[in-house]
Amino acid sequence: MTKPASAELVVIGAGPAGMAAAASAAKQGCNVLLLDEQAAPGGQIYRAIAHSSAARNAILGSDYQRGKPLAEGLDHPLIDYRPGAKVWRIDDDGQITWSQQASACTVAARQTIIATGALERATPLPGWTLPGAMTAGAAQILLKSSGLVPANAILAGAGPLLYLLAAQMIRAGHPPRALVETQPAASYLKATRYLPTALADWRTLKKGVSLLAEISRAGVQRYRRASELAISGNTCVEQLQFRSAGKLHQLGCDAVLLHQGVVPNTQISRALRLPHQWHAQQQCFLPVTNEGKTANPLFHIAGDGAAINGAVAAEIEGRICALHALQSLQRLTAEQARQLKQPLVHALASANAARPFLDTLYAPPTDWLRPADDTIICRCEEVSAGTIRQQVSRGCRGPNQTKAFSRCGMGPCQGRYCGLTVTEILAHENGLSHDDVGGYRIRAPIKPVTVEELASLHRR
Amino acid sequence: MKLHRIDPDPADSLTFTFDNASITARHGDTIAAALLAAGVSVFRTTPVRGSHRAPWCMMGACYDCLVEIDGAVVQACMTPARQGQIVKPAQTLPVSL
Numbered sequence: 001m002t003k004p005a006s007a008e009l010v011v012i013g014a015g016p017a018g019m020a021a022a023a024s025a026a027k028q029g030c031n032v033l034l035l036d037e038q039a040a041p042g043g044q045i046y047r048a049i050a051h052s053s054a055a056r057n058a059i060l061g062s063d064y065q066r067g068k069p070l071a072e073g074l075d076h077p078l079i080d081y082r083p084g085a086k087v088w089r090i091d092d093d094g095q096i097t098w099s100q101q102a103s104a105c106t107v108a109a110r111q112t113i114i115a116t117g118a119l120e121r122a123t124p125l126p127g128w129t130l131p132g133a134m135t136a137g138a139a140q141i142l143l144k145s146s147g148l149v150p151a152n153a154i155l156a157g158a159g160p161l162l163y164l165l166a167a168q169m170i171r172a173g174h175p176p177r178a179l180v181e182t183q184p185a186a187s188y189l190k191a192t193r194y195l196p197t198a199l200a201d202w203r204t205l206k207k208g209v210s211l212l213a214e215i216s217r218a219g220v221q222r223y224r225r226a227s228e229l230a231i232s233g234n235t236c237v238e239q240l241q242f243r244s245a246g247k248l249h250q251l252g253c254d255a256v257l258l259h260q261g262v263v264p265n266t267q268i269s270r271a272l273r274l275p276h277q278w279h280a281q282q283q284c285f286l287p288v289t290n291e292g293k294t295a296n297p298l299f300h301i302a303g304d305g306a307a308i309n310g311a312v313a314a315e316i317e318g319r320i321c322a323l324h325a326l327q328s329l330q331r332l333t334a335e336q337a338r339q340l341k342q343p344l345v346h347a348l349a350s351a352n353a354a355r356p357f358l359d360t361l362y363a364p365p366t367d368w369l370r371p372a373d374d375t376i377i378c379r380c381e382e383v384s385a386g387t388i389r390q391q392v393s394r395g396c397r398g399p400n401q402t403k404a405f406s407r408c409g410m411g412p413c414q415g416r417y418c419g420l421t422v423t424e425i426l427a428h429e430n431g432l433s434h435d436d437v438g439g440y441r442i443r444a445p446i447k448p449v450t451v452e453e454l455a456s457l458h459r460r
Numbered sequence: 461m462k463l464h465r466i467d468p469d470p471a472d473s474l475t476f477t478f479d480n481a482s483i484t485a486r487h488g489d490t491i492a493a494a495l496l497a498a499g500v501s502v503f504r505t506t507p508v509r510g511s512h513r514a515p516w517c518m519m520g521a522c523y524d525c526l527v528e529i530d531g532a533v534v535q536a537c538m539t540p541a542r543q544g545q546i547v548k549p550a551q552t553l554p555v556s557l
Contacts, residue, residue, distance in 0.1 A: 037520060039540065044519055059466075119521055129524075131501045131514030132461040138518035141537075146486070146493040147467035174464050235512050236461065236501040255461045265521070379516070379524060382508040412523035448523075450532065 003105040004080065007033040009325050010096055010109035012087050012268065015043020016070060016311045017303025018115035020318030021325075022081070023073035028326050031078050033107060035085040035098055037447075041071045043117050044137060045311045047144040059171040060144065061164070063207070066311065088453075089444035092272055094298045097444070097457070104453045111298060111325040114269065115318060118262040118304035121284070121364065122379075122417040123157060124371040127231030128258065129379055136165045136259035149174040153255035154240050156180040156229060158362040162259045163211040170218040177253050178221040180242055182260075182365055185225055191361035198357035200350055205357075223249065227365070231256050260364040263420060264305050270442040272296060278434035281359045282308055283369070284420055285439055291345070292321040300324055308359075313351040320344050369424045377425075378418040380411020388422055392429040399423055399440050412448055415440040461514070463497050476545035478527070485541040492518060492525045492536035503527060503536065504549040526550035 009025050011018045014036035022034045042049040046067025048056075057065060074081050082100060089097035094109045120135040127133065136155065142148040149169055155162050155176045166176050198205060215222070223244040230241045241250045266276060269287035274294050276285040286307045292300045300321040303314035320341055327337040371377060373386030383406050396402045399409065399422045408422060409415035415422075419440050427437045467486075475484050478495055485494030492515045495503065502512045503525055515525040518537045525536040528548040536547075 037538070053467075055467075119519075120517065129511060129513065129516075131503070131512050134515060135517055138515060141518040142463065142493055142496070143466075146489050146497070147465055148463040148493060148497055149466060151462040151464055172464075172466050174466075236514070379522065382506060382511065412526075413521060416521050 003100075004033060004107055006108040007031065007080075007110070008329055009033070009111045009113065009322075010035065010107060011113045011115060012036075012096075013043065013115035013117055013303070013305070014038070014041040014074070014081070014083070015045060015115060015117045015303060015314065016067065017117070017305070017314040017318035017321075018043070018113070019067075019070040019074060020315040021113045021115060021302055021322040022079050023070070023076065024319045024322035025326060026076045026078040028322075028331050029078070030326055030329060030331055032080065033109070034074065034079055034081045035087055035096075036081075036083055037086050039083050041074055041081070041083070042067050044141065046070065047141055052144070056144070056147065059168055061168065063311070066315075070315065086447055086449075087268070088447045088449050090268055090271055090446075092296055092298070099449065099453050099456075102450065102453050102456065104449070104457045106457070109298070111328050112300070113292075113318070113321045113325060114299060114301045114305055115303045115314075116265050116268055116305045117314075118308060119265045119416055121260045121263045122377070122421055123258040123260050123368060124375045124377045124385070124421060125229050125231065125258075125368065126375055127233065127237070129376055129382075130231055130233050130237050131235065132233065132237030132254060133231055133256045133258060136161050136257045137262075139255075139257045140165055140168070143168060143172065150255040150257065152177050152253050153257055154178045154180055154251060154253045155257045155259070156182070156226070156240065156242075157259040158183040158364070159259050159261045160208060160211075160358060160362070161262075163208065163215060165257065165259075166220060167211045167214045170214065170220065175218050175220050176257075178223060178251055179215065180223045180226045180229065180240065180244070182226050182229070182368070183362055184227075184365055187361050187363060191357050194357035194360055198354040200353035204354045227367070260368055261359075261362055262304065262308055264307065265416070266305070266439070267414065267416065267442050267446045269294070269301060269305070270439060271444060271446050272299060274299070276439065279307065281356060281363075283359075283363060284308075285423075285434070291324070291341075292317055293324055297328065309352050309355055313348055316344050316348045316351060320348070369421070370428055371421070377421045378406075378408040378411065380413050380418075381407040381409075383408040383418070385421070385425060388425045389429055392426060397426065397430055397432065398438055399426065402426065403440065409440050414442065414446065461496060461501055462499065465497060474541060474543040476541055476543065476547055478547045479549055483547075489541045490537050491527060491539045491541050491545075491547060494541045495536065
């Protein structure tokens, strides 16, 4: 299949934001090139939605169904949808370099919507790199894509996804061995001040309450206010140790599914040298955006890649970004765009209403953000928190210098999973703000490419 | 790690080899899912310390599930399982620290 040399609108990512953006733009007559690295649409939240069975849908829950019409919306003559497309270089003039099956090409995009979503926050603790320790999201992917459920698994951490996964495992007939919840008592108190605002999105709160009830009815053991978690095992996970209600617990298990929320995937926004700002409540860097617009008029960011607001908000943001792009492409006048945008902006406010409450309630405890010295924080290069602290005593103020001194961040994940922890440790040890410390300088290729792929750029 | 399959057995399956062992998979499985389902706990060892690793994120971001197919190192979670593939643990060079 030939690859276009130019495009009116390129959308990167086929999760809810990307799918909604592509469909909105196509509806207004715009030609859209939709690039997604996965084999099928849906991103992570709606993974495998296109061919999901009724049985699978019953397990995953009604929210999952929202993805179905979005995926179907990609079947439009103006949407050129490319699955398995790896975007590995983006230039600030709109040139995008991408590969499909080891063959690379460039496309000149007049407008681009970045909808690459989020990653799970890294969860550094002793033993977290052992085989059998995975993210809660990984378990959801195994369930959604392959109908697989880990046996004898402990779910550990905090956040709505943990409860959703527990409920899904229960419905699949294989409940978790236990839920080990790390949100401290103080978080409940701090979160109550955001409860009145959260009530505007009472549906989300109600869903949360009913998930907890479902977990309770299934008799899953819950350990609250857990701390000092440590995973151990010989070649793979065998046990999770932790302290809860004053007692030390040691639970045998075959898998530990970890979760401390999700954070925006900022690789592309950083590679574009767009400004980022630390968000105290979400405890991560967000690209600076205004209704999805960025400092570069050619680029927009929609969905969890802009800020963590969930799937419903992502859809709305995708549509808003599409309107802005259509206006820039002169397919809509400013007045038309403004009128179409108004109801979306209102809907977005309700969709975001519970966020401050959830972010505060499930904020990661400090020992997960700044782990003990002997905890690995860079999985790829096996660099410990202690090594980072040593670099501070050598005068390292920022992550890039720390990377040069320690190799932390030099591995194939390119800092996706160690970046925030490094920033956090450096900020704390140096007495600097997160914004002063900053993040890794990200350069193309933003995903590893082979020499063959590079060479193929010139074989057109 | 042990995994339960919750879908009924399909009419046809496929087989590939991993580290010379035969692995049965289902159409639509990624190599990572198929290996985990077959009870393969350890996918590779790390270049720095020779530590055991297996999938972490399952979404193509962490690069912990690396395997080698036809001389190329790929992410097992991003590669569909296909009949007759010869898959090996990703090669790591020994490093002395």
